[in-house]
Amino acid sequence: GQNIDQPTEMTATEGAIVQINCTYQTSGFNGLFWYQQHAGEAPTFLSYNVLDGLEEKGRFSSFLSRSKGYSYLLLKELQMKDSASYLCAVRDQTGANNLFFGTGTRLTVIP
Amino acid sequence: DTAVSQTPKYLVTQMGNDKSIKCEQNLGHDTMYWYKQDSKKFLKIMFSYNNKELIINETVPNRFSPKSPDKAHLNLHINSLELGDSAVYFCASRQGESSNEQFFGPGTRLTVL
Numbered sequence A: 001g002q003n004i005d006q007p008t009e010m011t012a013t014e015g016a017i018v019q020i021n022c023t024y025q026t027s028g029f030n031g032l033f034w035y036q037q038h039a040g041e042a043p044t045f046l047s048y049n050v051l052d053g054l055e056e057k058g059r060f061s062s063f064l065s066r067s068k069g070y071s072y073l074l075l076k077e078l079q080m081k082d083s084a085s086y087l088c089a090v091r092d093q094t095g096a097n098n099l100f101f102g103t104g105t106r107l108t109v110i111p
Numbered sequence B: 001d002t003a004v005s006q007t008p009k010y011l012v013t014q015m016g017n018d019k020s021i022k023c024e025q026n027l028g029h030d031t032m033y034w035y036k037q038d039s040k041k042f043l044k045i046m047f048s049y050n051n052k053e054l055i056i057n058e059t060v061p062n063r064f065s066p067k068s069p070d071k072a073h074l075n076l077h078i079n080s081l082e083l084g085d086s087a088v089y090f091c092a093s094r095q096g097e098s099s100n101e102q103f104f105g106p107g108t109r110l111t112v113l
Helices: none
Strands: A002-005 A009-013 A018-026 A029-037 A044-049 A053-057 A060-065 A070-075 A084-092 A098-101 A105-110 B004-007 B010-013 B019-025 B031-037 B043-049 B054-056 B064-067 B075-078 B087-094 B108-112
Touching (some): A002 A098, A018 A029, A018 A084, A044 A053, A044 A060, B004 B087, B010 B019, B019 B087, B019 B108
Parallel strands (some): B010 B108
Antiparallel strands (some): A002 A018, A029 A084, A060 A070, A084 A098, A084 A105, B004 B019, B064 B075
16 A cells, blocks of 8 residues: 655745655556646646656655655745645656556645 | 647536546647546546557446547546535546646536535
């Protein structure tokens, strides 16, 4: 099976940096994904990590440590539009390579 | 030119009814999915399907059945609807095994009364 944990809610200030953590346990790890979901909308892909280390894409970066079963999403220069839920998901080879999502972290950016 | 589309966007129905949600993708993707997102925003895989096989999450009741008339469509049929089926259902698609990104449809909010 799969077990994915992330904080339920976070609040950060516009212009600041925020780190959203995700820990996971899975038997057939085959990649970790971060998705962004604004209220009432569909999830959209942000990042993918399969090897250890940091992947940077503009203001967003994602880090993976496979030995620790740990990832984080780093958002820099926060903007009001970054207020959304951030979903951590793992792809599991034993689960037909499907994605298994955590419950998501609702980020609120305040002025 | 929507990539993944779903109809209807909202569906309100009575317990015991049978309903369908349609999904179409115009991306030429090989694999399509159905997810259920409950009131706590937990997004859970229900089915994955490509032209080779259907993978069913074992926790999904057999009242739910996906049907694919062609590669671009994966519709979701639900029989004997129950209150607990109320949720947002998302369709998604992905291009082959080598692609990492899944593209999600806009979702269908199902309310069972």
